[in-house]
Amino acid sequence: MSEPEATDAVRLPPVTALGMLSLGLVLVAGIYLSAHLPEHVPLGPAIGLLAASAAVFVVNLLMLSRVQGFHWQRMLQVGRWALLAYALIAAMIEYVFLRNHTSGGALVVLTLSLIVFAVNVPVLIGFTVARYD
Amino acid sequence: MERPEFQIVPRAGLPIVGVVLALLIAGIAVNELWPLEFLHVVAGAAWTVIDLFLGFVLGPIIGKMSIPARVEFTTRLMPKMVLIMPTVVTVTLAAGWQLSTHLGTNLTVYPLHGWVVASFIVVGVMAVIALGLLEPANIAVLTELKKPQPNPAVIERLMKRFIYTAGATGLMQIATFVIMTKLASG
Numbered sequence: 001m002s003e004p005e006a007t008d009a010v011r012l013p014p015v016t017a018l019g020m021l022s023l024g025l026v027l028v029a030g031i032y033l034s035a036h037l038p039e040h041v042p043l044g045p046a047i048g049l050l051a052a053s054a055a056v057f058v059v060n061l062l063m064l065s066r067v068q069g070f071h072w073q074r075m076l077q078v079g080r081w082a083l084l085a086y087a088l089i090a091a092m093i094e095y096v097f098l099r100n101h102t103s104g105g106a107l108v109v110l111t112l113s114l115i116v117f118a119v120n121v122p123v124l125i126g127f128t129v130a131r132y133d
Numbered sequence: 134m135e136r137p138e139f140q141i142v143p144r145a146g147l148p149i150v151g152v153v154l155a156l157l158i159a160g161i162a163v164n165e166l167w168p169l170e171f172l173h174v175v176a177g178a179a180w181t182v183i184d185l186f187l188g189f190v191l192g193p194i195i196g197k198m199s200i201p202a203r204v205e206f207t208t209r210l211m212p213k214m215v216l217i218m219p220t221v222v223t224v225t226l227a228a229g230w231q232l233s234t235h236l237g238t239n240l241t242v243y244p245l246h247g248w249v250v251a252s253f254i255v256v257g258v259m260a261v262i263a264l265g266l267l268e269p270a271n272i273a274v275l276t277e278l279k280k281p282q283p284n285p286a287v288i289e290r291l292m293k294r295f296i297y298t299a300g301a302t303g304l305m306q307i308a309t310f311v312i313m314t315k316l317a318s319g
Contacts, residue, residue: 003204027257035250038234039241078272080258081142089223091155096227099161100234121264128269129276 012070012131013063016019019055019124025053028114033110038100046109053116057123064127071133083119090118136283139208141275146216152158157224160230165247169232176224177313181306182216184259188303200285208278211271218268226256236315245316252312259305267298 029049034040064070094114102110160168178298191210193205238249274291277283 002297016265016269020261022264023256024261027260031253031257033241033251034230034253035246036237036241078276082272085219088154089219092154092223092227093230095158096161096230099231101166121268124265124271125269128273128291132291133271133276 009025011051012067013060015060015064015127016100017125018060018063019120019127022053022056022060023117023124025049025056026120028111029053029109029113030117033106033113037097037102037106041106043105050109050113050116053113057120064073071130075126075130076132077126078129079122082122083126085117086121090114104113136204136278137208139212139275139278141272142215146213150216150220153220153224153312157227160228164235165232166232166235169228169235171225172228175231176228177223177309180218180221181226181309184299185303188296188300188306192299192303195292196296200289203217204278204283204288207288207292208272212273214271216273222250222260222263225239233247233262245265245312245319248312248315249265252309252316255308255312259302262301266294267302271296276300 026049032049033046036042060114094111097107097110156168157172160172195206198206230239233249237243238245240246243249272310274288274295277287277291
């Protein structure tokens with residue numbers, strides 16, 4: 001599962017695969033909620049998917065943080081601009097749900113899902129750039 | 134390796150993105166059928182056509198180009214894609230959700246609700262591929278080309294990833310055509 005084709009001296013954990021898994025889980029949570037809204041949504045499945053996605057995201061970062069010699073500076077340099085862009089995109093999606101009076105638990109889960117989405121993409125972009133530095 | 138001057142994120146395009154997003158906010162706030170339909174259809178058509186064209190027309194052409202030609206083409210095309218794709222995707226999705234709320238097509242009682250959910254699933258699969266593989270490869274290849282001594286093997290590898298994932302999202306867009314034409318026909 002490691003990504004041996006990266007920088008010669010450094011063996012990297014499967015950051016892209018785990019990032020895509022985390023992204024996939026949170027998107028399934030979003031699709032589940034969207035398929036029910038604006039009617040009442042049982043939140044259990046969405047919360048489970050969101051928690052699993054957040055856990056995979058944290059594990060991904062922890063595994064990457066243990067890599068010696070990884071170009072963190074480059075990752076952060078690229079990642080912060082990507083974060084700005086994807087936070088804006090997440091805000092637009094949040095806005096459309098707020099405009100339609102989404103509230104309560106569904107809004108909380110949606111907002112947290114958008115946050116997990118918005119932090120995952122910059123990690124994927126930053127990592128892909130930094131691994132070739 | 135000869136490379137034209139370029140910006141990874143073309144700053145000249147940012148005001149245009151700002152205007153488009155402002156139109157999106159206004160369209161959603163107004164909640165009238167025509168602006169929502171306009172935003173959703175125009176952005177959605179752009180998204181679909183760009184994916185199909187890139188995946189099935191430009192992708193194979195780029196794959197057969199010489200390295201210098203590929204580099205020149207990449208430095209001219211890909212920075213524009215960095216701005217265009219996230220913008221058209223955001224407009225399509227946000228305007229689309231508001232449109233479906235306006236029309237009531239996102240209600241579970243809507244007879245074609247299953248088709249609407251199918252469109253969410255297709256978008257979800259495309260998002261995972263595009264955000265996990267395509268967009269990072271796009272940014273990484275441009276960053277590599279900005280280096281004083283770009284590594285041709287890295288560019289080759291990332292371009293291959295870009296072309297294959299563009300083809301995959303192009304295929305998914307055929308499913309979008311099927312779903313959207315079904316929804317429009319009732």
